[in-house]
Amino acid sequence: MSAPYLHDLAPFLFRYDGGQGSVYTARWDGLACLAGFALALLLLRRFSARGYLPLARPEVFDFTSMVALLGVLLGGRLGYLVLYEWERFSGNLGLLFQFGQGGTSFHGGLVGVAVVTWFQARERQVSFLSLGDNLVTVAPLGLMLGRLASFMDGELFGRITRVPWAVRFPAEIHLAAFQPAQATRLAVERLPASSFDIMQVAHAAPRVMDELLLILNPRHPSQLYEAALEGLLLFVILYTVRTRARQPPEGLLCALFLLLHAVFHIGTGFWREPLSGDPMVLGLAQGQLFSLPVLTAGLGLLGWILLRRPQPAGVQERETQMANSEE
Template structure:
């Protein structure tokens, strides 16, 4: 067993003001997203200047917060929020869903590209690269908070989480940080450096996240208010398996049916 590091979830105490590690991770994630996206657009210009990047990230942040919160309410704890409707707005108390946040970003991105006259997939292929960085930071924040811990196990690196009782558990937050963060970023970075047809990188992100999240759920303790849905399946897997199937299928389709480039030839032949 490895001792769980006792890290105060609150980084800075200043009277009534508290700066939490989890919130800081979101900030770092968005800062990293700005620099990565700016680098991407310099390599592959799509008609978006620095101000446009700020505007897009502002829209994406709004989509993450609104979609993530609504996704958590609908997918993970609807009965509670029906009885306590005002608690829906208490975002600072926790409760965000990646799947809901991703849908929120997709909607925000679609509206942004429509307003700017930019093809949605041009931006999507570039914008997904920094997402695993934000996911990595978020999982580290979960670990510091001692939340979303894993199932009971006897592996040598198991930990006893403060909110998990005197049970040695998988540090599943770190597993997910490695898969959804590090591995997914390396996959997308490799693909982004190749001259691939439009949509391959975007759909690879969706498929890759779906696969890694599905695997991670086998080690993660299900949400207490939901538990297992059926045959050991969790809500996270129910939402992620369709992502894996759709993403992989669409990535293969996009690769086999490339869009035309400026010369009328597929991008791989320009």
């Protein structure tokens, strides 16, 4: 069996040196955001044309832009800082707008999207759940692209494994728990932070490359697992229900999204390396714990939908007859 693949991918599509220290790049994470927005806009316009979305096609762009900017980007950034960087954020509120430093949270973005959608539904006098059903149908595509970008960046990788498709991620050397399998002369603290920059050093210094091959552990490419489950599979399920089911009750797609995403996220979390300093509770990392309220909300919404769903006429007539006979 061949040795595990050493991650050696660039985090950008192209990079241009403009001179005088200026460098312009088209990073995969930024391109993923743009592509996710474009796909969401395309599908929501199609939903509007088919009568699924209670908005006219000219309104779709404004609605999608508000959700993307205020809900996904700002909500995701705020959620990350509050949930994972509170001490640093409380002393410097300006970090909220420093998107170039990275760091967004799915759960923060989820709350942000829900808030923006609620205000938009109120302003446009349409159903909040109807807007939500359409948004959650297209959202997994953005999640999939984001996870793929994380793999290209070589970040948020998985736990140590021996599966044949394991990958060695250079950024592992900066984990707090990283322990080389054997003594090495490599001064890891002097290497850059990102996988790409580490590999640039390794290509220029064969000794560094040799020692990386010795000390790096094979790991699950958990970003690809998340892209497949939380992204592609979830999209196929929701899109099928959206386009194939006959008049699904309002809120059903929202409930399925919350429920299935939480299940997939908790499941893939067992393959993902916890963040440095991430406390484990009952074997669950923080991201998995934050998915438990989402799971509960999905179950609660699904139960509420089933309870309020109109019963068939025959059942209603029998219940009416029984009530009259008791009187």
